[in-house]
Amino acid sequence: MSRGPHKPAGRVNPGRPVAPCAAEGGRCRPPGPPRAEHGMVTVEIAFGALAAALACIALAWVLAVLGLAVRCQDTAAEVARQEARTDRSAVARAIADRPAGATVSVRGDAEQVTVTVELIARPWASWLPALPVSARAVVLREPA
Template sequence: MTRARGERGMVTVETGFAALFLALAAGLAIVVAGALFVFGQCQVTANEVARQLSRGDERAAARASEDAPAGAVVTSAREGGAAVVRVRWTAKLGTFTWPLEAQARVLEER
């Protein structure tokens, strides 16, 4: 069986491109998974802070807000008999950034 001269080495090039594509896809998947993990941390922090504020425990709310991921901004407000907490974090990949925001609303305990 003979091969045409122009096809020599094509499998190697195709394998190289496939490996490069798989590496880029795996890297992107890792970045997205990391951002989702941090978003989960933001949601847990928002829930915890809102729960403490609804109980009127400002000191516990301040401690809970310290559990936010590094670089996250925690804001709280009272709206219509509820404690509303927002945790914002900006994901970065090189020069590309996108904001993530978790929010929790808990009715005040009386």
């Protein structure tokens, strides 16, 4: 018995309808998007994961810069407090604890002490953007 072009290869159950794709050459395409679009979700997830990773790195960099700003403010406050008490050894210790690369300037008059700490913040690597960070503290002198 000869098979016609509209009959699928293999065994056919009588009375059972033949799938339309089987009548067109015997190969069915799986349901879903066309073949050219397979893998699109994978690419979108990959780009999404890359964007999320870059966002996390940027957030960590910003937090590192903020941490340096807090350290500068702590140094300025401590140096100003100790200078207002005229405790030279404590001033030297506080200046030694400053962030690496920071400059400390102390100005004072008869009534108050002003301390400024300045830093060009470059957390992690020198090729990343540098941000100028400064902190200032003003304290009244303590009576002698």
